[in-house]
Amino acid sequence: MERDTLTGSRIRERRVARGIRQSDLARQAGISASYLNLIEHNRRRIGGKLLINIASALDVDPVMLSEGVGATLVAALREAAGHSPEIPAEMDRVDEFAGRFPGWAQLLSHMERRVASLERTVEALTDRMTHDPHLATSLHEVLSTVTAIRSSASILAEPGEIEPEWQARFHRNIYEDSQRLAETSRALAAYLEAEGDAESETGSPQEELDAILEAAEHRIPALEVAEGSLDQVCETLGGGASSAARSLLRDWLARYAADARALPIPTMEAAIATCGTDPAGLSAALGEDAARIMRRLAAMPDAVLPEPVGLAVCDASGVLSYRKPLPGFPMPRFGAACPLWPLYRALSRPVMLIADTVEQKGQGDAPHRAIAVALPKGPMPLGREPLFEAVMMVQRDAYATQSRVSDGAASGREILSVGVACRICSKIQCEGRREPSILSGPA
Amino acid sequence: MAGNVLVIEDEPNIIEAISFVLKRAGWNVETHSTGSTAAEAVRAKAPDVLILDVMLPGRSGYDILRELREDPSTSNLPVLMLTARGQTRDRELAEKAGVNRYMTKPFSNAEMLEAVRELSNA
Numbered sequence: 001m002e003r004d005t006l007t008g009s010r011i012r013e014r015r016v017a018r019g020i021r022q023s024d025l026a027r028q029a030g031i032s033a034s035y036l037n038l039i040e041h042n043r044r045r046i047g048g049k050l051l052i053n054i055a056s057a058l059d060v061d062p063v064m065l066s067e068g069v070g071a072t073l074v075a076a077l078r079e080a081a082g083h084s085p086e087i088p089a090e091m092d093r094v095d096e097f098a099g100r101f102p103g104w105a106q107l108l109s110h111m112e113r114r115v116a117s118l119e120r121t122v123e124a125l126t127d128r129m130t131h132d133p134h135l136a137t138s139l140h141e142v143l144s145t146v147t148a149i150r151s152s153a154s155i156l157a158e159p160g161e162i163e164p165e166w167q168a169r170f171h172r173n174i175y176e177d178s179q180r181l182a183e184t185s186r187a188l189a190a191y192l193e194a195e196g197d198a199e200s201e202t203g204s205p206q207e208e209l210d211a212i213l214e215a216a217e218h219r220i221p222a223l224e225v226a227e228g229s230l231d232q233v234c235e236t237l238g239g240g241a242s243s244a245a246r247s248l249l250r251d252w253l254a255r256y257a258a259d260a261r262a263l264p265i266p267t268m269e270a271a272i273a274t275c276g277t278d279p280a281g282l283s284a285a286l287g288e289d290a291a292r293i294m295r296r297l298a299a300m301p302d303a304v305l306p307e308p309v310g311l312a313v314c315d316a317s318g319v320l321s322y323r324k325p326l327p328g329f330p331m332p333r334f335g336a337a338c339p340l341w342p343l344y345r346a347l348s349r350p351v352m353l354i355a356d357t358v359e360q361k362g363q364g365d366a367p368h369r370a371i372a373v374a375l376p377k378g379p380m381p382l383g384r385e386p387l388f389e390a391v392m393m394v395q396r397d398a399y400a401t402q403s404r405v406s407d408g409a410a411s412g413r414e415i416l417s418v419g420v421a422c423r424i425c426s427k428i429q430c431e432g433r434r435e436p437s438i439l440s441g442p443a
Numbered sequence: 444m445a446g447n448v449l450v451i452e453d454e455p456n457i458i459e460a461i462s463f464v465l466k467r468a469g470w471n472v473e474t475h476s477t478g479s480t481a482a483e484a485v486r487a488k489a490p491d492v493l494i495l496d497v498m499l500p501g502r503s504g505y506d507i508l509r510e511l512r513e514d515p516s517t518s519n520l521p522v523l524m525l526t527a528r529g530q531t532r533d534r535e536l537a538e539k540a541g542v543n544r545y546m547t548k549p550f551s552n553a554e555m556l557e558a559v560r561e562l563s564n565a
Contacts, residue, residue: 139527140498140527140528143527143548143549144454144457144527144548145454146548146549147454147457147525147527147548147549147550148454148456148457148460149549150549150550150551151456151457151460151461151464151549151552152456152459152460154460154551154552154553155460155463155464155552158552166463169459170459170460170463173456173459173460176456177456
């Protein structure tokens with residue numbers, strides 16, 4: 001759907017990037033400026049010779065304009081460039097690169113993820129070597145014993161006479177030390193096998209969980225039916241994962257199963273047909289809290305929804321514990337997201353639904369409706385403030401897209417400009433900026 | 444006689460091997476294996492060269508060395524430090540404490556002997 005409707009946005013994006021005036025491009029394409037304006041705001045469909053002419057004037061492949069490039073892929077490439085700022089990647093042509101060489105772009109994105117994962121493994125291992133007292137003591141023991149064996153063996157092997165008494169003593173020492181070494185090595189190996197698991201090889205448990213849920217497309221059909229076995233699903237999905245990741249997965253699945261029992265697909269489908277995907281309306285109609293409604297919306301099959309639903313969940317520290325991005329609304333794989341997301345505002349106004357029409361910089365004209373709420377996590381403690389967890393659903397805002405009439409504004413709705421993460425966001429003078437962007441220089 | 448060496452190390456078989464090698468080369472060797480009383484032992488025995496392990500029961504080799512460097516009677520004593528910790532920051536820690544030579548385990552006898560000779564001539 002997006003590919004067809006956003007051709008105009010891509011034309012406009014490309015034209016602005018090239019610094020060509022609308023009237024000049026219209027003249028080169030043989031159309032009026034007002035007609036090009038309608039095209040650029042996706043109010044007129046474009047194809048055939050006109051598309052080819054405009055593409056030629058913009059020096060771009062027509063397919064780039066008609067099909068665009070996956071926003072997630074572009075965001076991943078920007079992230080990759082962000083990690084190597086010393087390499088002058090042509091950031092202004094990232095869409096073109098991804099569009100012309102999608103396979104290479106995918107490969108680069110994959111390698112970026114792999115490098116990040118391996119770096120985390122190295123960090124984890126280094127940290128372990130440095131701070132694990134048991135490991136440090138065991139290794140010290142091994143090295144000390146090896147030193148004793150080496151010194152004694154050298155004495156025996158070196159030329160020259162050694163009195164029989166000393167000879168016997170060093171033989172005995174080597175024998176004792178070799179036994180000690182065998183025991184220490186065995187204990188060390190057992191310790192590493194028990195603790196090592198897969199977690200030191202695949203990045204953080206959260207990353208493992210993200211990968212598992214992404215592979216499952218964020219839907220678990222086996223848990224949509226009453227007889228679905230949590231253990232079996234956990235084993236099937238998280239079979240090769242570390243114990244920490246399996247623990248996270250199990251918690252996630254348990255909540256998914258509880259959500260599915262409370263709001264089965266047929267119930268949701270009927271309610272969506274009446275109320276749409278507005279979580280406030282659905283919450284009132286179904287008698288469930290808005291966070292559960294949002295989680296269920298994100299798990300619905302495509303056929304049930306008018307537009308796909310993305311979802312982000314964070315804990316009270318702002319760390320994302322779940323992410324289901326959309327093509328026009330990528331989410332960072334590592335680190336913190338954009339602080340302007342309604343998700344974070346919800347944490348400062350708990351229990352209240354925060355709604356905004358947002359648009360990510362660099363994603364073309366793709367306004368999204370973002371609705372967030374922060375609710376207590378777990379049971380309410382007596383005499384203490386509860387811990388909150390915030391949930392934000394995002395969905396393409398068809399209304400804002402259709403009714404947009406000029407830059408940055410749509411009739412009846414203000415569009416809030418947000419980003420994915422500071423490092424790859426080009427927004428200038430942003431009050432939420434934590435660190436300089438590789439796209440816009442120091443803000 | 445080449446001189447006096449004091450070995451402060453808690454591993455008995457390493458002490459025995461080092462002592463044998465040094466004695467065979469003509470050194471007079473004394474040993475001590477407790478960290479908490481090591482500084483007193485150094486002052487009492489007044490060696491020409493000190494071989495000091497880092498991980499000792501009671502007190503670390505770094506702390507012992509720092510105390511020795513603050514004492515005028517031992518501030519210039521040549522010290523060879525032996526340790527299983529070979530990371531850069533451990534070396535830096537030892538250098539900051541005032542070590543003359545730093546050797547990571549497992550070292551060779553010849554290496555150790557050569558280091559003691561060099562330190563005694565310095």
